[in-house]
Amino acid sequence: MPLQTTANIWHNGQLIPWEKAQIHVMSHVIHYGSSVFEGIRCYAQSSAGGSGNPTAGVFRLQEHMARLADSAKIYRMPLPYTVDQLSTAVVDVIEANGVTPCYIRPIAFRGYGEIGVNPLTSPVEIYIANFPWGKYVPGNEGADVCVSSWSRLAPNTMPSLAKAGANYMNSQLIRMEAEINGYSEGIALDVNGYLSEGSGENLFLVRGGVLYTTPLANSVLNGITRNSVITLAKQLGIEVVEQTLPRELLYICDEAFFTGTAAEVTHLRSVDRILVGDGTMGPITTALHEEFFGIVNGLKPDRHNWLTPVKVKTLEPVEA
Numbered sequence: 001m002p003l004q005t006t007a008n009i010w011h012n013g014q015l016i017p018w019e020k021a022q023i024h025v026m027s028h029v030i031h032y033g034s035s036v037f038e039g040i041r042c043y044a045q046s047s048a049g050g051s052g053n054p055t056a057g058v059f060r061l062q063e064h065m066a067r068l069a070d071s072a073k074i075y076r077m078p079l080p081y082t083v084d085q086l087s088t089a090v091v092d093v094i095e096a097n098g099v100t101p102c103y104i105r106p107i108a109f110r111g112y113g114e115i116g117v118n119p120l121t122s123p124v125e126i127y128i129a130n131f132p133w134g135k136y137v138p139g140n141e142g143a144d145v146c147v148s149s150w151s152r153l154a155p156n157t158m159p160s161l162a163k164a165g166a167n168y169m170n171s172q173l174i175r176m177e178a179e180i181n182g183y184s185e186g187i188a189l190d191v192n193g194y195l196s197e198g199s200g201e202n203l204f205l206v207r208g209g210v211l212y213t214t215p216l217a218n219s220v221l222n223g224i225t226r227n228s229v230i231t232l233a234k235q236l237g238i239e240v241v242e243q244t245l246p247r248e249l250l251y252i253c254d255e256a257f258f259t260g261t262a263a264e265v266t267h268l269r270s271v272d273r274i275l276v277g278d279g280t281m282g283p284i285t286t287a288l289h290e291e292f293f294g295i296v297n298g299l300k301p302d303r304h305n306w307l308t309p310v311k312v313k314t315l316e317p318v319e320a
């Protein structure tokens, strides 16, 4: 689906028209992938109707901006704004555009300067856009996924804890291969053959009532939804184990799901055409799915203060 535009994009402290947010073809980022970015969701709050001034909530805004700062630090990219300033900027751009629910894309990159590989003399630019974005991993009855022939980034090559644009060349290979072969998404192994993550999602498996997920050392992004689901699972009394997992656990687990800002909580129906359990969403996935969507949609109390309130004039539906 083509990107739906909004009126304004935040750039280096100012709101500028969407079509004016352009960069030069010789910018460092175009040639060498030198960007770090975030993906954040803003949810309409179900309690908002009727007041004439509907509110929305940005999910774990500070944590996303702190991860952006971490990604920038790994790449020695000085951000001229603090986490608080960038968080305020996100609220400003959503309120100015009045589009919610929406997806927010802050991006910092090396702009137009030197063309040598060393980025340190190229200026750092920051943009924040928001736009409507619905379901990311196709499959209303659960996603049919495969194990990718591509491995995730090897340790000490591209740091997976940085959400860097260049990492997504690897993600593109995984996702293209999956879709060309008729799957919704691919799960990558790490270079040692252990489970890692999807091209843009963290991975959870359930077996014998225990919830398993792959640790950060298996080349995964430190997902904010992953962290949220771990927190919710522990509160529901579910045992959570972060450990290196063999590929074949995918084929014999009872339940499996992805987490991510784009994917939210997406249950996996099959892996490599082998049904996960009986293919339906199992009880632990269902409980976590309900808890997650209950909180983000304002149906359950936001007991962790995960939502930053935003005032918007209109609530616009997002196409699924």
Ligand SMILES: Cc1ncc(COP(=O)(O)O)c(C=O)c1O
Pocket (backbone or CB within 6 Å): 039, 171, 197, 198, 199, 200, 201, 202, 220, 221, 222, 223, 224, 225, 226, 259, 260, 261, 262
């Ligand atoms: C490679 C990768 N893994 C995991 C995730 C999930 O992270 P989060 O829940 O913070 O969106 C994402 C999405 O940002 C991702 O791109």
